[in-house]
Amino acid sequence: xxxxxxxxxxxxxxxxxxxxxxxxxxxxxxxxxxxxxxxxxxxxxxxxxxxxxxxxxxxxxxxxxxxxxxxxxxxxxxxxxxxxxxxxxxxxxxxxxxxxxxxxxxxxxxxxxxxxxxxxxxxxxxxxxxxxxxxxxxxxxxxxxxxxxxxxxxxxxxxxxxxxxxxxxxxxxxxxxxxxxxxxxxxxxxxxxxxxxxxxxxxxxxxxxxxxxxxxxxxxxxxxxxxxxxxxxxxxxxxxxxxxxxxxxxxxxxxxxxxxxxxxxxxxxxxxxxxxxxxxxxxxxxxxxxxxxxxxxxxxxxxxxxxxxxxxxxxxxxxxxxxxxxxxxxxxxxxxxxxxxxxxxxxxxxxxxxxxxxxxxxxxxxxxxxxxxxxxxxxxxxx
Amino acid sequence: xxxxxxxxxxxxxxxxxxxxxxxxxxxxxxxxxxxxxxxxxxxxxxxxxxxxxxxxxxxxxxxxxxxxxxxxxxxxxxxxxxxxxxxxxxxxxxxxxxxxxxxxxxxxxxxxxxxxxxxxxxxxxxxxxxxxxxxxxxxxxxxxxxxxxxxxxxxxxxxxxxxxxxxxxxxxxxxxxxxxxxxxxxxxxxxxxxxxxxxxxxxxxxxxxxxxxxxxxx
Numbered sequence: 001x002x003x004x005x006x007x008x009x010x011x012x013x014x015x016x017x018x019x020x021x022x023x024x025x026x027x028x029x030x031x032x033x034x035x036x037x038x039x040x041x042x043x044x045x046x047x048x049x050x051x052x053x054x055x056x057x058x059x060x061x062x063x064x065x066x067x068x069x070x071x072x073x074x075x076x077x078x079x080x081x082x083x084x085x086x087x088x089x090x091x092x093x094x095x096x097x098x099x100x101x102x103x104x105x106x107x108x109x110x111x112x113x114x115x116x117x118x119x120x121x122x123x124x125x126x127x128x129x130x131x132x133x134x135x136x137x138x139x140x141x142x143x144x145x146x147x148x149x150x151x152x153x154x155x156x157x158x159x160x161x162x163x164x165x166x167x168x169x170x171x172x173x174x175x176x177x178x179x180x181x182x183x184x185x186x187x188x189x190x191x192x193x194x195x196x197x198x199x200x201x202x203x204x205x206x207x208x209x210x211x212x213x214x215x216x217x218x219x220x221x222x223x224x225x226x227x228x229x230x231x232x233x234x235x236x237x238x239x240x241x242x243x244x245x246x247x248x249x250x251x252x253x254x255x256x257x258x259x260x261x262x263x264x265x266x267x268x269x270x271x272x273x274x275x276x277x278x279x280x281x282x283x284x285x286x287x288x289x290x291x292x293x294x295x296x297x298x299x300x301x302x303x304x305x306x307x308x309x310x311x312x313x314x315x316x317x318x319x320x321x322x323x324x325x326x327x328x329x330x331x332x333x334x335x336x337x338x339x340x341x342x343x344x345x346x347x348x349x350x351x352x353x354x355x356x357x358x359x360x361x362x363x364x365x366x367x368x369x370x371x372x373x374x375x376x377x378x379x380x381x382x383x
Numbered sequence: 384x385x386x387x388x389x390x391x392x393x394x395x396x397x398x399x400x401x402x403x404x405x406x407x408x409x410x411x412x413x414x415x416x417x418x419x420x421x422x423x424x425x426x427x428x429x430x431x432x433x434x435x436x437x438x439x440x441x442x443x444x445x446x447x448x449x450x451x452x453x454x455x456x457x458x459x460x461x462x463x464x465x466x467x468x469x470x471x472x473x474x475x476x477x478x479x480x481x482x483x484x485x486x487x488x489x490x491x492x493x494x495x496x497x498x499x500x501x502x503x504x505x506x507x508x509x510x511x512x513x514x515x516x517x518x519x520x521x522x523x524x525x526x527x528x529x530x531x532x533x534x535x536x537x538x539x540x541x542x543x544x545x546x547x548x549x550x551x552x553x554x555x556x557x558x559x560x561x562x563x564x565x566x567x568x569x570x571x572x573x574x575x576x577x578x579x580x581x582x583x584x585x586x587x588x589x590x591x592x593x594x595x596x597x598x599x600x601x
Contacts, residue, residue, distance in 0.1 A: 147566055161581060165588075187572035 008032055027117050029126050058132045060258050064251035065136050065241070065308070071234060072241035073097030076144045079199045079237050083206035097144075100200045101240060104139040107148045111155040112138075119164045130169030130176070130314075131159065137177035137308060140241025141301060141349075142184065143192055144200040150188050154180040174356050175315050178305075178349050185349070193345065198237035210238045212300045212338065212345040220287055223295060231298040242304035245297070252307040261311045264320065265327040269306035272331020273297055280339055288339050296335050305334070305348035315356040319366040326362055330355045394520065402524040406532030408594070413536040414587045415597060418504040423537055424579040425496050430553050432492045433541035435482065437534030439497060441527060443474040444506050448526030451514040458515075467510045468501065475500045505533055540582045548573030 008031075014020045015028040077093030077100075112131045120127040138155060158180035163172045184192045191197055195209035202208050211231060214222055230236065234244025242248065255261030277293025284290050296302065310316060310330050317326035330351050337347025344350060412418045426432045447470045451458075458466050479497045482490040490497065500506065509529050514522040545551055547570045550558040558567065572578050591597050 147568075149566070150568070153570075165584075183572060186575060187570045188568050189571060190568065 027121075027127065054129045055132070057260055058129045060260050061133045061255065061308075062136060064254040064261075065133070065140065067247040067250045068140060068241040068244065068304070069101075069136070070094070071244045071247040072140060073101055075234060075238075075243055076100050076200050076240065078235065079208075080201055083199050083202040083208065085203075096200075100144050101139060103148055104142065104144075104146065104151060104240070105136070107152050108138045108155050109135045111152045112159050115156060115159045115164070119168065123168075125168075128169035130163065134158075134177045138180050141177065141181050141239050141304065143197040143238075144240055145191070145197045146184070147188075147191055150184060150191060151180075154183040154187070157183045170314055172314055174353055175309055175312050178309055178353055181349055182353060198239070208237050210300065210345075211236060211295075215288055215291065215299070215338075216342060216345040218287060220291070223291060228292075228295055228298055231295070239301060242301040245303040248303040248307055252303075255307065255311070261307060262313070262316070262323060264323040265311045265316055266306055268324050268327030269310050269331040269334075270297060270303075272328035273302060273306075273335050274331070275328075276332040276335035280335070296338070300338075300346045301348050302334060305352055306331070309348075309352050310355075315359060317359040317362045317366075319363050322359070322362040322366045325366075326355055326359055329358075399521055399524050402521055403528040403531075406525075406528040407535060408532075408590070409597070411532045411536065411590075412505040412508075412529050413533055413583065414590055416505075416508075418508060419533055420580075420583070422496050422499065422503060423533075423540060423583060424576045426493055427537055427541040427544055427579050427582075428548065428574050429492070429545050430538065430541045432489055433537045434534075435486065435489045436493060436496065437530070437537055439478045439482070440500060440503065440506070440533055441530040442478055443471065443500055444509065444530040445523055445526040447471050447474050447506065448509060448514040448522040449519045451510050452517060452519040452522035455515050455517075463511075463515065464507075467507060471506055471510070472501050505529055536583065536586060539586060540579055543582055544573045544578060548578075 011028070012032075021028070074090065074094045074097055077088070077096030080096055081088050081093065109131075112135045113127075116131050117127050138151075138158075142151065158176045162174050162176040162179040163169060166172050181192075193213075195207060195213050196202075197208075198210050198213075199206070199208040209217075209219075211222060211227075214220070232245045234246065236243055252261060252266060256263045256266065273296050274293050277291070277296045280289040280291075281293060306327075310327060317323050330348075333351035333354060334347040337344050337350055341347070406412060410416065413420065413423055422436065426436045447467070450470050451467055454466070454470075475498060478500070479490070482493070482497060509525060513525045517525070542552070545553075546557065550556060550563075550569050
């Protein structure tokens with residue numbers, strides 16, 4: 001470790017202003033702060049500079065994503081072999097999935113970080129850490145068979161138009177990972193919907209439909225009473241990392257325990273989804289509406305969206321009351337889109353993007369209401 | 384009468400040329416003044432309707448600018464908007480009928496947007512701001528210039544949207560079949576209106592990058 005520190009210290013002057021490699025300062029800086037806690041100290045006043053900076057925060061999210069990632073890799077292999085009617089051990093499944101997912105992860109990070117470094121260099125500021133997590137989220141929410149060139153375009157679109165045009169990480173209105181997925185969904189619908197894409201290299205005769213896909217076309221044969229547990233565990237075809245509600249919850253517990261993910265949003269998203277499911281049960285106009293409400297929470301990317309996407313601190317509502325409203329509406333709108341709109345089998349992505357747009361408005365009215373309430377109290381007190 | 388005695392301004396004096404050129408760049412109606420966005424979103428999925436739309440706007444704008452300029456001293460200020468609208472509406476109906484008679488399929492594609500040229504903010508804006516206080520010839524040039532500035536952006540946007548979204552240019556396939564066999568697919572998002580907005584945004588970005596004078600102070 002000491003040798004690494006020495007090496008960095010020795011190279012540092014070259015990258016500072018006036019050095020040989022001044023042009024690559026942003027790249028050097030990002031490597032250095034990734035490896036070591038920055039040595040910036042406060043020189044005046046009694047402010048505490050916490051060691052938990054943005055990079056440390058992002059690493060916790062990264063760790064929280066690992067269960068989903070590992071399960072996702074195993075699940076890709078499992079579903080692939082199942083479609084041929086074979087059963088293999090853990091390692092065979094896992095390795096198959098690993099080799100399917102590695103190119104996706106590499107392309108995502110390569111394109112995303114490349115653009116981030118380019119923009120940081122042009123603008124002369126540090127490479128922001130935002131893409132560290134985004135780059136892992138994107139591979140988890142695309143199908144295993146996604147063509148890599150489409151993925152590269154989607155990532156570039158998300159980074160440039162979702163983030164950099166607004167001024168970089170922390171300034172974005174929409175969640176960049178979801179924006180990348182929305183881009184794929186609208187630009188190349190054939191490769192990200194239907195029943196062909198969710199299992200890697202599947203046998204032709206085998207149905208690769210996800211539960212959502214089945215529900216959308218009105219086939220409810222798979223929703224037997226114990227199917228809910230199966231869906232909770234995640235042994236079904238789907239996007240790479242979101243099938244298992246259990247693994248997502250594991251990560252969610254870590255996020256809530258470390259205070260990085262906001263429990264208010266997570267809880268209200270689930271509550272909103274469940275309430276909407278119950279409302280549909282009461283209405284019961286068709287078979288989809290009669291589907292027991294708890295199925296909605298374990299199908300598709302609902303849990304993944306609730307825990308990793310809706311809680312994105314940049315794009316979510318900031319006030320406490322606002323978070324409740326924001327989360328609840330995400331849950332409700334997701335299920336609403338699922339059941340009502342036959343063109344979009346999964347509504348979580350669109351619901352979160354929609355509420356991202358409304359988050360500042362929600363905050364505005366929460367703050368206004370607070371100001372009004374306090375003014376009233378002041379008037380009563382001074383009367 | 385006194386004006387007659389003065390030396391006549393040449394038809395294409397630098398001042399008049401400026402009227403023609405400015406709207407193409409420095410005061411482009413779409414990218415700088417951000418007018419006429421709605422039709423820029425609606426008719427740019429393919430090049431053909433975009434070109435027809437451009438031609439229609441050029442005709443409507445040039446003629447109504449001249450007509451209003453000729454009438455400018457006779458129009459009572461209080462009802463000038465109504466008068467302007469009548470002139471524009473007349474021209475739009477003429478253009479619409481011509482399109483229906485000669486290029487029916489394009490006219491169907493443009494559908495309501497030909498009629499909506501009446502509400503194109505650029506036309507009303509130029510009538511109000513320029514034709515009402517200038518002579519017919521400069522008004523004519525101003526009309527052509529602004530309509531061209533509008534059309535250039537429309538055609539650029541339509542080019543990218545048709546090329547990337549449908550793989551064609553003027554409905555002629557330009558991306559070889561081999562690409563598709565290799566796994567290339569048309570970008571479905573480019574056909575949807577949001578991408579027109581984003582493409583316009585990119586054009587504004589490029590324009591401002593090249594022309595720093597357009598960037599606001601703050």
